[in-house]
Amino acid sequence: MKPPSSKPPAAKPPASTNGNGNGNRAGIGMTSARTRERLIQRLRDQGIVNPAVLDQIRNVPRHLFVDEALATRAYEDTALPIGHGQTISQPFVVARMTEALIEGGTPGKVLEIGTGCGYQTAVMAPLVRFIYSIERIGALLQRAKAQARELNINNVHFRHGDGFQGWNAHGPYDAILMAAAPLAIPEVLFGQLAPGGGRLIAPVGPEGRQQLVRITRRGDEFQKETLGLVSFVPLLKGLN
Ligand code: SAH
Secondary structure, three states, X not given: OOOOOOOOOOOOOOOOOOOOOOOOOOOOHHHOHHHHHHHHHHHHHOOOOOHHHHHHHHHOOHHHOOOHHHHHHOOOOOOEEEEOOEEEOOHHHHHHHXXXXXXXXXXXXXXXXXXXXXXXXXXXXXXXXXXXXXEOOHHHHXXXXXXXXXXXXXXXXXXXXXXXXXXXXXXXXXXXXEOOEOOOOOHHHHHOEOOEEEEEEEEEOOOOOEEEEEXXXXXXXXXXXXXXXXXXXXXXXXXX
């Protein structure tokens, strides 16, 4: 009798080449230049004007941040699941927030709360000096770190932590960007904003009724602008 076969299955796909399980998918059709250009045109139509921001959306390979099964949808203007009940932000919202963040000058230090898969981080990275990025889900943070390394992004410090506390050690920040929505902005974050024009961009409110707001600090004064309705996952307490 023949022993049970221990042969590996035939026609196994080649092992992943980029260390994150995504393989090298640069060549697939739906991630082509034309597909990306359609997305850029859509963002322009919706009012995104900053050419540096549009270039980043065009150049950052969003398909590498999502599961292979979703790669063909990576350049649609929509949020997509990234596991752990979280989503990669919608390109329009990433562009809008990045635009609002760099309007009025290149920020030196940016605190990002809610790294997720690191897509927003990658879009912002060349447009600011340093990013300090906090994520409460350890597994997502590890993936984001690996992806940043893969893309040669070297100006980001990552931390497994709770954004409700901010990251005091590196403050004050020229900008704070929140990628998850609190019901009200945690008080401690105001104190971590640079007094001379530091700005905080955040979705605020309960699920289904969030406003994107920008708070600008001038000394002890905090000026608030609203930038429109958005839909984000909630800011949650504690680590995971
Ligand atoms: N912009 C990200 C998507 C962020 S989704 C991207 O492009 O992928 C929001 C993220 O905020 C989730 O990963 C969630 O785990 C994280 N988050 C929620 N509450 C948090 C908190 N208190 N501190 C840090 N991260 C938090």
